[in-house]
Amino acid sequence: YWTTARSMAKQNQPWNAWLYYQQAAALLQPVGFVSSSHLEKLQTEASTAAPPVLQKGVSVDQPxxxxxxxxxxxxxxxxxxxxxxxxxxxxxxxxxxxxxxxxxxxxxxxxxxxxxxxxxxxxxxxxxxxxxxxxxxxxxxxxxxxxxxxxxxx
Structure with missing residues (x-):
């Protein structure tokens, strides 16, 4: 998912890239307390590629x-x-x-x-x-x- 997200970001598909980055992050971080340099790099790429409306994420409190x-x-x-x-x-x-x-x-x-x-x-x-x-x-x-x-x- 990470390599596909990168490709989508290069093709100016911010929604698709952001969604694929989110899936890559979910697979790379099996539990919330785990962190790694790879995960930090992925999160940086995801935030750079995110469409403006998704910059702060999506949640119950911020739909x-x-x-x-x-x-x-x-x-x-x-x-x-x-x-x-x-x-x-x-x-x-x-x-x-x-x-x-x-x-x-x-x-x-x-x-x-x-x-x-x-x-x-x-x-x-x-x-x-x-x-x-x-x-x-x-x-x-x-x-x-x-x-x-x-x-x-x-």
């Missing part, structure tokens, strides 16, 4: 807020990777903060629209990922995850 064309706001609290599908490209995992879980049909629609809004806002994601998994997370409820292949996110 990435995306606004759909209809005005709906989606609050993304984290990103991850899923490589379990054995596809040529990995899937992007998005953690979405929601106030209430809602019924399954409404949650599925919200997840799909959140994935669509993300890809429309940052189209470079299409080239690096097979699809987007969205995990809606609300207090006191189980996460509700759905997957959308990139070809469905138009």
């Amino acid at each position: 990435l807020v995306l606004r759909a064309t209809d005005g709906t706001e989606y609050r993304i609290t984290g990103f991850g990777f899923d490589d379990s599908s054995s596809k040529e490209k990995v899937d992007l995992v998005v953690h979405l903060k929601v106030d209430t879980a809602g019924d399954a049909a409404a949650t599925r629609k919200r997840n799909s629209e959140a994935a669509r809004t993300l890809v429309l806002a940052y189209p470079e994601l299409r080239s690096a990922f097979h699809g987007v998994w969205v995990s809606s997370e609300s207090p006191g409820a189980s996460p509700f995850a759905t997957e959308e292949p990139m070809e469905n996110l138009r």
Whole structure:
């Protein structure tokens, strides 16, 4: 992931590079208290390549807020990777903060629209990922995850 992130950074794909750097860091640092010169170098590269909106990171306390064309706001609290599908490209995992879980049909629609809004806002994601998994997370409820292949996110 690290070498791919470097390549993406050189190709002026800051979103893809930042996401791949995050995955490389997760693999290089199995627990939070481990540090190394390699990890520090990777973190420096990642912060240099990060898009301005991601300079401070993404978390529950500092979500990435995306606004759909209809005005709906989606609050993304984290990103991850899923490589379990054995596809040529990995899937992007998005953690979405929601106030209430809602019924399954409404949650599925919200997840799909959140994935669509993300890809429309940052189209470079299409080239690096097979699809987007969205995990809606609300207090006191189980996460509700759905997957959308990139070809469905138009």
